[in-house]
Structures are given as structure tokens and as C-alpha cells.
Amino acid sequence: xxxxxxxxxxxxxxxxxxxxxxxxxxxxxxxxxxxxxxxxxxxxxxxxxxxxxxxxxxxxxxxxxxxxxxxxxxxxxxxxxxxxxxxxxxxxxxxxxxxxxxxxxxxxxxxxxxxxxxxxxxxxxxxxxxxxxxxxxxxxxxxxxxxxxxxxxxxxxxxxxxxxxxxxxxxxxxxxxxxxxxxxxxxxxxxxxxxxxxxxxxxxxxxxxxxxxxxxxxxxxxxxxxxxxxxxxxxxxxxxxxxxxxxxxxxxxxxxxxxxxxxxxxxxxxxxxxxxxxxxxxxxxxxxxxxxxxxxxxxxxxxxxxxxxxxxxxxxxxxxxxxxxxxxxxxxxxxxxxxxxxxxxxxxxxxxxxxxxxxxxxxxxxxxxxxxxxxxxxxxxxxxxxxxxxxxxxxxxxxxxxxxxxxxxxxxxxxxxxxxxxxxxxxxxxxxxxxxxxxxxxxxxxxxxxxxxxxxxxxxxxxxxxxx
Numbered sequence: 001x002x003x004x005x006x007x008x009x010x011x012x013x014x015x016x017x018x019x020x021x022x023x024x025x026x027x028x029x030x031x032x033x034x035x036x037x038x039x040x041x042x043x044x045x046x047x048x049x050x051x052x053x054x055x056x057x058x059x060x061x062x063x064x065x066x067x068x069x070x071x072x073x074x075x076x077x078x079x080x081x082x083x084x085x086x087x088x089x090x091x092x093x094x095x096x097x098x099x100x101x102x103x104x105x106x107x108x109x110x111x112x113x114x115x116x117x118x119x120x121x122x123x124x125x126x127x128x129x130x131x132x133x134x135x136x137x138x139x140x141x142x143x144x145x146x147x148x149x150x151x152x153x154x155x156x157x158x159x160x161x162x163x164x165x166x167x168x169x170x171x172x173x174x175x176x177x178x179x180x181x182x183x184x185x186x187x188x189x190x191x192x193x194x195x196x197x198x199x200x201x202x203x204x205x206x207x208x209x210x211x212x213x214x215x216x217x218x219x220x221x222x223x224x225x226x227x228x229x230x231x232x233x234x235x236x237x238x239x240x241x242x243x244x245x246x247x248x249x250x251x252x253x254x255x256x257x258x259x260x261x262x263x264x265x266x267x268x269x270x271x272x273x274x275x276x277x278x279x280x281x282x283x284x285x286x287x288x289x290x291x292x293x294x295x296x297x298x299x300x301x302x303x304x305x306x307x308x309x310x311x312x313x314x315x316x317x318x319x320x321x322x323x324x325x326x327x328x329x330x331x332x333x334x335x336x337x338x339x340x341x342x343x344x345x346x347x348x349x350x351x352x353x354x355x356x357x358x359x360x361x362x363x364x365x366x367x368x369x370x371x372x373x374x375x376x377x378x379x380x381x382x383x384x385x386x387x388x389x390x391x392x393x394x395x396x397x398x399x400x401x402x403x404x405x406x407x408x409x410x411x412x413x414x415x416x417x418x419x420x421x422x423x424x425x426x427x428x429x430x431x432x433x434x435x436x437x438x439x440x441x442x443x444x445x446x447x448x449x450x451x452x453x454x455x456x457x458x459x460x461x462x463x464x465x466x467x468x
Contacts, residue, residue, distance in 0.1 A: 092256065096237035100263070107238050107260040108134040111221055112142055115256070118218035118248065120145045123171060125156040125281055126291040127269050128223040129163060133278050134260060135221075136167055145213055148173045149205035150181065151293040155282045162279040174209040181205065191295060197432060198296060198311045205293070214245045219256040225269070226262055228290070238262050308453060313432065351386050351416075352395045357402035359413040363424070366415050369440060370428065370447065378468045379411045379440040380460075381447075383425055385418035388434040394455040401460050410468055439467050 099107050111119055112135065120143035121131050135142040146160065164171055184192070184204050193201045214220060224236050239258050247255030261269060266289075273280055283291055287299025290310050300309040361369065361381065369379060382398060384391040402412035417425035418434070425431035429438065430449050437450035437460070450463055 092239050092241050093237075096239045099238045102238070104130075104260040104264060105134050105137055107258065108221070109138040109140065111219065111239070111258040111260070112138055112140040115219045117141075117143070119143070119220060119258070120213075120217055121221045122146070122223070123160075123163070124223070124291070125152065125159050126223075126284075127266070127273070127280075129159070129278050129280060130261065130269050130272055131221055131223050132163060132167060132169075133272075133276050142169075144169055144171050146171050146173055147206050147209050147213075148175055149293050150176065151205070151295060153281075153283060153291070153294045153297070156291065159279060159281045166279055174213045176205045176209050180208070193296065193311075194313060196426075211245060214242075214247060214255055215250075216248060217255065218247050218249070219258060221258045221260065223261060224259045225264055225266065227265055236262050312453075352392055353382065353384065353398055353414045355399045355402055357406045357412060358399065359411060361413050361415045363421060366429070370445070372440075373445040375440065375442050377409045377411055378442045378464075379413060380405070380464055381413045381415055381438045381440065383415055383417040383429055383431050383434070383436040383438065385434045386416065387418075391435045394435060397455055397457045397460065400457050401464075404457070404461065405464065410464060437463075439464065441467055 099110065102110075108131070121135060122128065123132065123144050123146045125146065132142075132144060144163075160171055163169070181204055184201065188196075188200075220242075226236060236259050238260060239256065241253050242255040242257040245255050246252070281288070281291055283297075287301075288297060288309060289300055291297055292310055296311050298309050298312060366381070369375075369381075380401075382391075382394075386392075398412075398414075405412055415421075415425070415429075417429065417431055417436070422431065425436075430436060430447065435455075437455075438447040439450065440447050448467055450460070452459055452463070
């Protein structure tokens with residue numbers, strides 16, 4: 001994502017006579033100026049490590065290499081320190097509660113009013129165009145950025161151009177490091193993410209460019225919604241201190257994240273887009289809902305969740321590229337962990353899939369199973385981690401399936417594949433994410449991996465019946 005420089009810059013200018021301090025004036029630049037442009041009439045500019053000029057988002061903070069020994073400088077600094085103290089004292093949890101029922105327009109206006117030139121909208125080329133429309137409706141100057149991964153659809157690039165022309169803005173694009181991309185592709189190929197997950201590619205092409213971009217800001221605006229990903233976005237507030245990335249000042253808490261449409265349903269976003277007649281990605285008309293890079297995005301069928309069109313070979317409810325990895329709970333890449341408290345006060349993870357009809361396989365047991373080329377009965381095995389909330393969510397259906405298959409000749413089993421067993425499971429058992437479900441046919445040494453993200457009894461049973 002990259003940053004569009006249609007924005008204002010706030011500077012505190014102070015001038016003094018021999019007897020009195022004149023009123024501090026706040027001036028705003030109402031239109032875009034070249035990155036290095038600065039008004040010649042400026043006498044003194046004081047801001048949070050940032051000049052009043054419009055700069056690229058990844059620009060280094062201004063250095064104070066000289067000290068001007070004047071009463072004007074000292075007094076103006078005191079004014080700014082007071083303003084900074086007020087900003088830093090903001091309780092964003094309290095503000096999030098106050099704005100919980102506010103409209104996206106009000107939340108957007110508050111964000112732009114509060115941070116001025118030090119905030120920017122993250123634009124991905126999908127429904128994020130709604131954010132730009134809301135910003136436009138506030139009447140305030142605003143900035144836009146987008147990450148160009150080098151693998152976007154042509155339709156996405158055409159949307160970027162249409163948005164720039166409609167709103168009279170310049171989107172500032174951030175690109176991945178060429179050497180990092182070259183190394184990744186040369187060592188692992190163009191499509192390694194299909195085999196070992198999308199995180200590494202996303203880290204190179206999206207997360208690191210984003211990190212550079214956000215180092216030039218104090219806040220950013222995203223199009224996250226609670227209904228987008230039930231496993232990772234269901235609890236996002238409308239405003240929060242960013243739990244992952246750092247802003248202009250550096251260090252934890254130096255960046256504020258605004259999510260103006262967090263409480264808006266996807267259907268309402270589309271009603272707004274149609275009503276305001278804004279340009280949208282033409283891929284939406286072809287069944288694409290959530291749009292990312294071309295190799296990792298596909299249309300979804302009616303009734304499918306929108307995130308099923310992203311990284312479809314992985315778990316639908318835990319799909320984050322890393323830009324919003326703060327949504328993922330600590331200790332569990334897929335969601336909340338489940339722990340049991342022992343009598344001595346210690347905590348351990350409670351095991352799951354406990355049933356007399358589910359065989360618990362040890363490492364030697366599953367190694368023997370995969371070596372058999374002519375089995376006497378077929379096996380269905382789930383590779384799981386007890387702390388995984390999505391493994392926990394399918395426990396009931398898997399146990400019920402085991403009960404239905406009891407006496408049919410199909411063995412139902414489980415193998416705990418996290419911790420020390422994870423490298424083995426990834427290498428030998430096709431583990432990509434938790435849970436992974438494998439079917440070992442009766443007369444074949446090759447396991448068939450369950451391809452669907454639907455884990456209800458009927459879907460799992462249909463998979464087994466097709467292969468046995």
C-alpha cells in the first residue's frame with residue numbers, strides 16, 4: 001500500500017515582540033504540493049519530529065542539529081510539548097467505546113481532525129474505496145497509500161488510476177525490496193506459497209513495505225470489518241493503539257490504528273458504494289469479494305465466506321497476511337488457546353477429540369501407517385493442535401463422524417502435530433495449517449488431503465464415502 005499526498009500539514013508558528021507573545025497560529029495547506037515544497041514565508045515550524053512540509057511516508061524524521069537560543073524557540077517548544085502531552089494522554093480504549101456506535105463518517109472525521117498530515121488511508125483496491133469516499137465527504141485534506149506487491153491483478157491497477165482521477169489525489173505506492181523478492185523467487189520459485197503457506201511471501205511483498213511506510217506516520221486508517229474474518233477480526237475496535245507496528249516516534253504505542261467501518265456489514269458497504277457511484281474493482285462483478293494478489297485470490301461461490309477466496313488452500317477463518325497480525329491472539333496463529341488449570345496452579349493445554357471411536361496415534365504409530373502400501377482398512381486422520389480454536393470448533397463434528405463410521409471398517413484417528421512433531425508433520429504428512437485431515441485408502445500408500453474448509457459431519461462423510 002502507498003501513501004497519496006493529498007493532505008494538509010499542521011504547523012505551529014510563533015512570533016514575538018519585545019513585550020508580548022502573539023497568539024499561536026495554526027496554518028493548513030489545502031492542496032497537494034511537491035514532497036520537498038515548503039512555504040518560503042514560514043518563520044518557525046515546530047511539530048512532532050516532523051516539518052510542516054508534505055513528505056513521503058518512509059522519510060526519516062527531521063533532525064535537530066542546531067539550537068536556536070531565542071525566547072521564541074523556547075516558548076514555542078513549551079506550547080508543542082503541552083500539545084504532545086495531551087495527545088499522548090489520550091485513552092484510546094475509552095475513545096473506542098465512545099465511538100462504538102458512531103457512523104463511519106464521524107469516525108473518519110475524528111481521525112483526520114486529530115492527526116492531520118500524520119495519518120493516511122490504507123487502500124488495497126477493493127472496498128477500501130469506501131474509506132476514500134468517507135474522507136472526501138469530511139471536506140478535510142487526506143492522504144492515501146497502497147502496497148504494490150508486483151503481483152496485483154490488472155483490474156486493480158486500473159482501479160487505482162480511476163480513483164486518483166475521480167478524487168484528484170496521488171496515491172503513494174510502496175514497493176517490496178527488489179533484492180528480497182529476487183532471493184525468494186530464485187531460491188523457492190514463483191509459487192512457493194502453495195506448498196509452505198503464504199506468510200513468507202506476504203512478509204517480503206507486503207509486511208516489510210508497510211512497516212517502512214508506517215514509520216513516517218502517527219496513525220493509519222484501515223478498512224477492516226468484524227464480519228470479514230470470524231477467526232481474527234471479530235473483536236476489532238474502531239480505534240486502537242496499533243499492537244504490532246511502530247509509527248513516527250518509534251517504540252510500542254507510537255502508532256494509532258483507525259477502523260472506521262469495523263461495525264459495518266459488507267452488504268451495507270456495497271449499498272454505500274452504489275449510492276455514491278464510486279469506482280470499484282471490476283473483479284467484484286466476476287465473483288471476487290476479498291481481493292489481494294492475483295495468484296492468491298479467486299472468486300467465491302454463493303454462500304461462501306468472502307475470505308474463502310483468499311489463500312483458499314489454508315484455513316478460511318484464520319487468514320491474515322501479516323498486515324493485521326495483531327488481530328491474532330498470542331500463542332496461537334489461528335486464534336485463542338484453550339488451557340486447563342491443574343490442582344497445583346499450573347496450566348496445560350487440554351487435549352481434544354477424546355472418544356472411544358477415535359484412535360490416538362503416536363509418532364511410531366503414524367509412521368507405520370504411512371509406510372503401509374496395502375492396508376486392511378482405510379484410515380481418516382486429523383492432524384491437530386489442542387490449542388487451535390478451529391480444531392476445537394470441529395471437535396464435535398469429528399467425534400460424531402467417528403461414531404457414524406464405527407463398525408464400517410473405516411478407522412478414525414488423530415495425531416497431535418504441533419510442537420516437536422510439527423517439522424515431521426510438515427515434511428511427511430502434508431501439514432499446512434491446523435487442522436489438516438488426511439484419508440489413507442485401503443490399497444494405496446498415498447494419503448489424500450481433505451481439500452475443503454467445511455468441517456461439518458456431512459461434508460466429511462461425503463469425502464470419506466467418495467474415497468473408500
